[in-house]
Amino acid sequence: MDPADFPIRELLPGLLSSLQAHPRLVLEAPPGAGKTTQVPLALLDAPWRGDGRILMLEPRRVAARAAAGFMARQCGEAPGETVGYRIRFESKVSTRTRVEVVTEGILTRLVQDDPTLEGVAAIVFDEFHERHLAGDLGLALALDVQSQLRPDLRIVVMSATLDGAGLASFLDAPRLTSAGRSFPVNVAHFPARRDEAWNVQLRRCVAEAMEKHPGDLLVFLPGRREIDLAQAALTALPGDIAVLPLHGDLSVDQQSAALASDPAGRRRIVLATNVAESSVTLPGVRVVIDLGQAREPRYDPNSGFSRLETVAISQASADQRAGRAGRVAEGWAYRLWPQSQRLEPMRTPEIAQVELAGLALELAVWGSDALRFPDAPPVGALAAARELLRRLGALDDSHRITPFGRKLLALGTHPRLAAMLLAAPTPDAAALACDLAALVEARDPLRERSDALATRWQALAAFRAGRPPGAAHRGALAAIDAAARQWRRRLRCDASPPAQVPPHRLGDLLAHAFPDRIARQHPGDPRRYQLANGRMARLFDDSAVFGEPWLVVTELRFEARDSLLMRAAPVDEAGLARDFPDRFFEGDVVRWDAQSRALVSRRERRFDAITLGSRPAGRPDPAVAAQALTDAVGELGLDALPWTDALRQWRERVRCLREWMPELGLPDLSDAALLESRAQWLLPAFAGKTRLDALDEQALGEALKSGLDWSLRQRIDSLAPRRITVPSGQERPVSYALGSPPVLAVKLQELFGLADTPRVADGRVPVLLHLLSPGGKPLQVTQDLRSFWQATYPEVRKEMKGRYPRHPWPDDPWTATATHRAKPRGT
Known part of the structure; x- marks a missing residue:
């Protein structure tokens, strides 16, 4: 698309004018409006920029690389000149770079390393609706920098599906909205047959869509496993078609192939995770097929563990996914869930449902908990995270960061893995730790379930030796091998990974990452293990680590009674005594x-x-x-x-x-x-x-x-006072309860002559009078005694006089003598 055709272009003068007058802005623009690639370039012409850089935060690596490439082409350059990007393990920037696209973790490091953000004129948060934890933290840090050190720093928050009014109120910022430009999308639900597997339903839907509609197809699936299954199901479809995966684990060349038209002119079916939901453009897509699921992290407060779960997407995500079909012409969207199924309106912020050790460490480095988050971190999850960091040695007992904690943070990974990488005593051990970090972070490469982490490492070692086992995915092992190489490069480790090690060597290193999950076999039940954090876990019936006296557990699944041990390695007790x-x-x-x-x-x-x-x-x-x-x-x-x-x-x-x-x-x-x-x-x-x-x-x-x-x-x-003396001369107890007025229960005759309600707390609080009959039954509840004598007493007197004739019921209670006794007999 010609940049001049992007709908967002009409809004750019107003955007620049707003930022000239106010340092914050919320921008809402639908997919295809061009906000990702046009706004950063427009900011280059702002007079307040000077020679400062524009940082744009992209939640996903694929989108960051693609956005930087598109903007660079607009400038007639390659990435790394005026426009560059920095993502994990990859950087294309230079001294000439003025627009820098970064992923979320990179932004946090930039702010932590230089709180003044010298040389940065503006930070643009793209696709903020995804509400990743690192994005929320990045915004909170940027707001703190702006309020304390850099009032001239501009902050722009952009999204296609967002509560723009709420966010604008939170930021105290103007709000601009682009109408965008999209074509109609016809949405239909494609029903599954009875007991039909989702991949069979998908194959039928794809076949029907290809027959009825032109253009390429974009299929949304929750993760790589489902993409592999779908690819197997669709490969045998008739016709000259290309079936391409698109997810974050692919190589740059594979991602580029999915983002470009087929060179041979074939129709394409792109199988994507929610990486394709926003920011990236897939040319030629006219049909979207949506399974309605995504893989998102969830935090279990009962177990203290986070894990990726397949969950239903929000309605906002469903709408955004469907909109991908209407970018170039009229489109069609098929939803593979029942029309009666109701979705949550918006995505739940990650901060509310993930493990927060990384966030707790960042807050400790920043030195303040008083950051303004769009949604505050849950108190319980933050406390659990700090306890883990204390076990790792990253925080002291007062939750202050230790020198070791600063070293953990510098590695830019989860504190658990950073602790293991730094604990390796020799270059050979460091190379093995890099393997383990890559294995723990990656999805399972094995085709069959095994709870022995050693099995995965042995598959990796066999892959390197040119003899990968048939029970593992070659592509997954290749990705793990590449990640391990990146870690060795990051640690400046020149040692090659070992070809063979005893299983307990793995556990000895992993114990530094999971000190709370070191486990000992229960003396009375060999299938149960007690964890160092006090919880219990049990093995699978066919466990590959059965019989090991000590384990370190890298993955657990919470269940009602005990956690289920999903992945572990044996650890040597002598090693524990040496290291801990x-x-x-x-x-x-x-x-x-x-x-x-x-x-x-x-x-x-x-x-x-x-x-x-x-x-x-x-x-x-x-x-x-x-x-x-x-x-x-x-x-x-x-x-x-x-x-x-x-x-x-x-x-x-x-x-x-x-x-x-x-x-x-x-x-x-x-x-x-x-x-x-x-x-x-x-x-x-x-x-x-x-x-x-x-x-x-x-x-x-x-x-x-x-x-x-x-x-x-x-x-x-x-x-x-515990007791108050009433006009009858008697002391009566006062009853107190927080949130309620104090209660004084007293017979009505004991208050004759008293005009105003008694008060406590230096006269600030009137008591609540429970006025009782001579028999101790309640007659009236009031905090206004004067009004009672004037308006209610005559009716009470008329009713009670005949029932209690031996007690005084004067016509004028204001002048009558208060008493707690009945009248003498005969009077």
């Missing part, structure tokens, strides 16, 4: 025993949470016992303590005053706060005790009040 001496422990351990409701003291040998040996010990150390009882309350909850009604009410009085009179500075006595701070107030109270029930009510009360000095305790009693 601080993880081994021997000493007395005091624990709470729920059955006996007492402490149990044992001498234990452990590796992290794995018990290696245990025998009874003597009387526990008093300090250890007090800590164990305090920990037990953390597990059992505050109800395990000997609360009295008076003490519960004192706690509620403090909580209410904290809300009514914040200037007092009273402590937070909520359940969560008390449990969090139990080491400060409860631990001293357990000194010298070995049972929970040894703590009495008086000791608990003193512990709870220990943070308050005498004068503040007196103020609490004054401002939130």
